[in-house]
Amino acid sequence: MKTYTDINGDSGISAYDYGEDWIRIQFKYGGTYEYRSSGIGLPHLATLKRLADSGDGLNTYINKNPDVKKGYSSKS
Secondary structure, eight states, rough: EEEEOOSSSOOSEEEEEEEEEHHHHHHHHTEEEEHHHHHHHHHHHHHHHHHHTTTSSSHEEEEEEEHHHHSSEEEE
């Protein structure tokens, strides 16, 4: 997994990885969640990938979008 940059130093996310139709996000406290395009839709998935690469806003986006927050496909 890639380290989440967390530009502002205020995120609950520590790492991420993604492929064509999924993203896996590791939270500092709470495990690793996988989101798939089939569960959250391509627009949300594209936004999660963009925010993950930018290092800012990923945790906020997940928390402000119920379809994403509750749309994960697996948790470990």
